[in-house]
Amino acid sequence: xxxxxxxxxxxxxxxxxxxxxxxxxxxxxxxxxxxxxxxxxxxxxxxxxxxxxxxxxxxxxxxxxxxxxxxxxxxxxxx
Amino acid sequence: xxxxxxxxxxxxxxxxxxxxxxxxxxxxxxxxxxxxxxxxxxxxxxxxxxxxxxxxxxxxxxxxxxxxxxxxxxxxxxxxxxxxxxxxxxxxxxxxxxxxxxxxxxxxxxxxxxxxxxxxxxxxxxxxxxxxxxxxxxxxxxxxxxxxxxxxxxxxxxxxxxxxxxxxxxxxxxxxxxxxxxxxxxxxxxxxxxxxxxxxxxxxxxxxxxxxxxxxxxxxxxxxxxxxxxxxxxxxxxxxxxxxxxxxxxxxxxxxxxxxxxxxxxxxxxxxxxxxxxxxxxxxxxxxxxxxxxxxxxxxxxxxxxxxxxxxxxxxxxxxxxxxxxxxxxxxxxxxxxxxxxxxxxxxxxxxxxxxxxxxxxxxxxxxxxxxxxxxxxxxxxxxxxxxxxxxxxxxxxxxxxxxxxxxxxxxxxxxxxxxxxxxxxxxxxxxxxxxxxxxxxxxxxxxxxxxxxxxxxxxxxxxxxxxxxxxx
Numbered sequence: 076x077x078x079x080x081x082x083x084x085x086x087x088x089x090x091x092x093x094x095x096x097x098x099x100x101x102x103x104x105x106x107x108x109x110x111x112x113x114x115x116x117x118x119x120x121x122x123x124x125x126x127x128x129x130x131x132x133x134x135x136x137x138x139x140x141x142x143x144x145x146x147x148x149x150x151x152x153x154x
Numbered sequence: 155x156x157x158x159x160x161x162x163x164x165x166x167x168x169x170x171x172x173x174x175x176x177x178x179x180x181x182x183x184x185x186x187x188x189x190x191x192x193x194x195x196x197x198x199x200x201x202x203x204x205x206x207x208x209x210x211x212x213x214x215x216x217x218x219x220x221x222x223x224x225x226x227x228x229x230x231x232x233x234x235x236x237x238x239x240x241x242x243x244x245x246x247x248x249x250x251x252x253x254x255x256x257x258x259x260x261x262x263x264x265x266x267x268x269x270x271x272x273x274x275x276x277x278x279x280x281x282x283x284x285x286x287x288x289x290x291x292x293x294x295x296x297x298x299x300x301x302x303x304x305x306x307x308x309x310x311x312x313x314x315x316x317x318x319x320x321x322x323x324x325x326x327x328x329x330x331x332x333x334x335x336x337x338x339x340x341x342x343x344x345x346x347x348x349x350x351x352x353x354x355x356x357x358x359x360x361x362x363x364x365x366x367x368x369x370x371x372x373x374x375x376x377x378x379x380x381x382x383x384x385x386x387x388x389x390x391x392x393x394x395x396x397x398x399x400x401x402x403x404x405x406x407x408x409x410x411x412x413x414x415x416x417x418x419x420x421x422x423x424x425x426x427x428x429x430x431x432x433x434x435x436x437x438x439x440x441x442x443x444x445x446x447x448x449x450x451x452x453x454x455x456x457x458x459x460x461x462x463x464x465x466x467x468x469x470x471x472x473x474x475x476x477x478x479x480x481x482x483x484x485x486x487x488x489x490x491x492x493x494x495x496x497x498x499x500x501x502x503x504x505x506x507x508x509x510x511x512x513x514x515x516x517x518x519x520x521x522x523x524x525x526x527x528x529x530x531x532x533x534x535x536x537x538x539x540x541x542x543x544x545x546x547x548x549x550x551x552x553x554x555x556x557x558x559x560x561x562x563x564x565x566x567x568x569x570x571x572x573x574x575x576x577x578x579x580x581x582x583x584x585x586x587x588x589x590x591x592x593x594x595x596x597x598x599x600x601x602x603x604x605x606x607x608x609x610x611x612x613x614x615x616x617x618x619x620x621x622x623x624x625x626x627x
Contacts, residue, residue, distance in 0.1 A: 083611070090608070113207060131408075144405065147618050
């Protein structure tokens, strides 16, 4: 099970990259289709919030890959 | 120390009542703005003026996606430093005050650009307050509850978001039809000035809730921590910089709240907009269907919350997400089929009456007969049942994941990113997919299906079903 958890870590890291690229490409396509200010703002907000979430998913994958989730903490002193 | 949390039944009932009422009012306040967005747009954000329209876009996107998680950070931080009671009292006052003030703002026609700017600021304050409320209320109740009934007691807090939607829809529908004996005149009056009533009503509700909350004591766990001088000096740093806790925050987000957020939004908001825009049901029917479904499904928040005390939180939440992933397309497909069948029958009747044909062309909406109406209520009930499965146990799950001294901060951010960002994106991504793939009416569902699917895999692999009964550390 621990091996599976670690292996999936790579998938989450990859998914973070793919999701971010997909959102940026989508934003690019939508803005060039209708280059008005409100579309810029809308997609600016989407990309702006997706960047930290993608980074967070990447870190999650990295933690999983390193085995940080093999055993979860049960008390504060374990953290 | 854990014994300090075990309250007498009367005491815990007061805690639940005070916390739930305030949280329900906060959700009510947040939803009436969304539910009345079209009316508000005509009053404050006229499309003929590009700057006003721009402010409208900001009000829509910034409140949910940026300010709400920011509110979770700000108030979570305050809640872990100062205490739960005063922090979620503050969020209630900010939310209620903002909502009341929106009801007082003169229209764009009267004061020009000041109107949309004031409304934008008030809407952002609403988003900020909402970000701080839930974590406080859930933490406050959980820290009073006995360990073996934590899921049951916190599930009352979980009912508030859905009941807030229920109350907002009810108040809007009643106000819309009560302003004049003639229906058309009543709706015209509502669109002109009556929309302010649901906003103004908020101050009464908030006043009552603040009064009740003022009489409550601080959470016993936090009070003990504070008297021992063991509170965190920097909850933000401890929550999101320290690796041991950050990994739990990430697990909460990607293994639970992300999927819960999309299931929540799809079961309620997307279902209602789907009935109105794709199935072309009229305004009242699409809303009353949701109201009935909410009414029947809401008790299940408590059922699943209580059940999670016996079997663990994880598998109930995962089961709700799996069911959503597997059945969304057939269920929404059934909604389309039922409304199409109804429309086909109506068209046959219409063919015999020229005047009705004109009427139906003008309105572009349909009303379904009683049998189909209740079938649609049944389908939306199932969708909300999934919501109760994923949402009922989640407060207890999040509370048990983090230590007392940083609990408010640590659980608020993943909750509001999961709900505000992943959930809030549901209508936009769904609409976007529909504009690209015109032929598939159900294409918008791939977004919640994909997010919930990934969440199920992460949750199943990494989350433990073991309940942490000791949350006093």
